[in-house]
Amino acid sequence: MDFIMNLPFVTIVLSLFSAVICFAFKDKKARFVSYFLLIASGIMSASVIFYNLSSESGYFVYRMGHYDAPIGNEISAGLLEPSFLLLFEVVMLLSLMGGSHHIMRDVEEAKQKYFAIMVNLTHASLAALCYTNDIFTGYVFIEVCTIASCSLLMLSKRIRALVAATRYMIFSLIGSSLVLVGIILLYSITGHLLFPQLYEAIGTLWSTGEYTFPLTIALGLIVSGLAIKSGMFPFHFWMPDTYGTATPSASGILSGVVSKGYIFLLLKIIFRVIGYEVFLDSNIHYLLFLFGICGMIVGSVSAIKTNNINFMIAYSSAAQIGYIYMGLGLGTKAAIVAALFQIVAHSLTKPMLFLSVSGLSDTVDGRQDFAALNSSAHNNKIAAVSYSAGALSMVGIPIFAGFIPKLLFSASAFGHGVRTYLMLIALAISTILNVLYFLRTLINIYSPEKVQITRKTIRFKDVPVFSVIVLLMSAVNILAGLRSQPIISLFEKGLELFINIR
């Protein structure tokens, strides 16, 4: 069974290779290559999970080249890496298939092969971000991910998407240049680039008190760079434009997968490079906690203020990312497991919301303001059902996936003094605000028609793939909500590995 240890590297190289293959294609057949790639790498990630669950250590390191760690390059796979990659692959595949007819509409025909190329490259970079054991490799694949995800946005025919892409690109570039400076500061004071050696060196430096100031600055730069790229609170301005204007598959991939990929890399850096103790000692987590809470409130308030349903969902993304950072900032293991589950719940829900909203707005000729969407549920029942599932999940109704992280967050909140009260109050306010804006849209789309506009009825047989996919996504969401225990125990085991194994 040792050949399974090759699979992480095969996943990365295969997706890079398939991007090159897609470049040779002339027509839109290229997207079948993407489907094949995503299914194949999903199977590979799943087998890596099972291999690690059955093996004794639950963890392996794979050499990239002929030389061992400090000399050569390597990748590593525990339990969290393949499981998150599997999640990303499933979400990407579903949102790609579900939005395929929107891609045909929104993207010029000659350029549809680029969509497949960019999806493959995004997948390659996410796989590398998950598995990498070297900080500079991480930076390189952040760059690939930046360009590829930005191109997904640029492919839309609307000029508005280009403006949003420019803004997204600039924020991403700011973020990646901060990360680069942080990495280089780290390299200059430790002399290493690989995670295990960096961890050792940082631990020694921190305990001896040598280079403490540069170390703190470097950690701050890396964390803030990745936070900008994933859309933490003060830097969430690019989110509504970006997610609101792209074609639904692209917004699903961008919000559900790409920003989570950066967060996962941040998590990996916190545990495998900085070290759990040093991270708690450096007090960066208080900042993360504070910004997370601000993000939850501000994102929700902005979502209430807007009149465009896509923008509303995008602002709610900002709020949900606030939850994740709040969990990271609390710093206890239980809170981090809750944040991990929040990543899962959000990645499963957001693409579904974007897809079903596009299904609803198709009935009124692509308009996205609330006035037009009034009573559109009656014209596209399947999209309405999955939209309701997504909205309820975001609000945090039991049996949906979104309920579990809220439960875990409130359970983990106790025993931290002021932070307990802050967190509980923030959770309560944010839930109330969530209820406000999601229930409003739900009532709006189901209520009887008030304004007379031309409507088109969309039935199952018009868009069979879309309908099957959105229903499947709702089912997956409910499944994750009902059978959450195995996932939580998997995350707990994975987190233990992250903290303990070097």
Added chain:
Amino acid sequence: MNLLINYEAVTSMVLFAIGFTMLVFSRNIMKKILGLNIVDTGVYLFLASMGYIEGKLTPIVPATGEVNALDYINPIPQGLVLTGIVVSVSFSALMLALTVRLYKKYRTLNLDKIYEMCRKEDEQE
């Protein structure tokens, strides 16, 4: 004073600050791209200066005979920078391509104005 000896690093950090300010605060998209390039070169200068050791040789070793590692400077920063330079040109090309498309539509390089016009158009729709 460490700063007087570390003058290369100080220069690179000043360059980084100038470039970063251009990247963040400049309204003109062309200046943003130039700022991005300055940021990159500043960071690379910092990295290269950290690898430099006084009185040592370029890391190209003789083809035969013993090699004494301590006679040569550190090759790692050079390798990292080498790949980085080529990558930063691809970033600026991408941003320039975006500029061309945006300018053709809005006839201005000012990003704030582009956002504003874009928003107005949206309201009209």
Added chain:
Amino acid sequence: MEDIITVFRLLLLISLVVCAIATALSKRVMTALIIFTSYSVIMSVVWLLLRSPDLAITEAAVGAGVNGVLFFITLRKLHLIDKDFADDEDGKIDEGVNVNEE
């Protein structure tokens, strides 16, 4: 000899900072661009002094060559060679906005 090289290095570094500030403050796109190209040339000399000939070759070809050419072609294509940055910051927009072009 060492002292001369140190002085030379300092001079180069100071001119780098001057070039960067001039790029940031210049009012014309073209001026900023030309200054930036000279910045790249100085950078390649700095790299030669840091004993990194690989970087010097690459920077000379990429920073001063290809990058500059791409910028110039973009400006030329958009008819911006003589344009000031100041125009953009005042709030005036060029006549003849061609909305239908895209």
Added chain:
Amino acid sequence: MLMKNKKVSSLLKEWYEGNLSFDERMDNDSHKKETAEVEEKEIRLVKDVEKAEKELTSKGYKFFSVIFCVILALILILTVNFMPLFADNNTPTTNEVYEHYVGEGRDQTGAVNTVAGMILDYRAFDTLGESFVLFTATCAVLLLLEQSKKQNVKEKESFTFSNDPIVCTIVKIITPIIIVFGVYVLFNGHISPGGGFSGGSVLGAGFILFAMAYGEDKAAKIITPKIIRVITICSLSFYCLAKSYSFFTGNEFNGIHSIITPGTPGDIVSGGLILPLNIAVGLVVCCTMYSFYMVFKRGRLD
């Protein structure tokens, strides 16, 4: 109290129906009561105030950005103050990794230029990623600027350099030299300074100059889009396959050992995979640069 309640409920209703706009609400209310003349005056006044405000904010903005720059620079310089010294012998970066790369690099990889040995053998995964950054950027620029032939006819009367006597004469003399230099740097990457990235960018610059001097039409006939595509695809695929082979054979549990030997250091054919990989990277870089130029200049590759 009742009035207030009514107002709140009507506001809520408006919000629920999606007709409530938070930003302009106040303006609408105040303007409704005014007569047309007053309104005009007010607008003029508002415009003046806006203009003054804009000037102020523009100045404040610049001032603020300069302050930001200074603060950022000071923080970073303070960081540098605590950093290891420049040109020092005992920096943390002078560790066993560096000693291994320089000391054993030649015998293990066969490359006399340790930089090439490092980026293409020890840390080849990074370089694989970097060449894919180039590929991604090429695709992104193509998807942004590439036009079909029909669209392109409009822009045909674009500018050209091939009539310019100064550019033409000089470029015709130096282009062959640059291209020969690029090829030399590319092929000698493992025994002298240079390699894939340097040589490729020099070659790319040479081809750009060639296209400038002889006209893009002529250049497009020699270097057709098909050639560019084929070269890019072949080099990247070769890179992927070659590196997969060395990653696969690098782990003992696979039971296969690499048959590639470093050869005699210093020879042109030595260094195992380094020479072919250098060529592949160089071709990718060269094609990227050249296609950037062509797409920016003409809107398509040919």
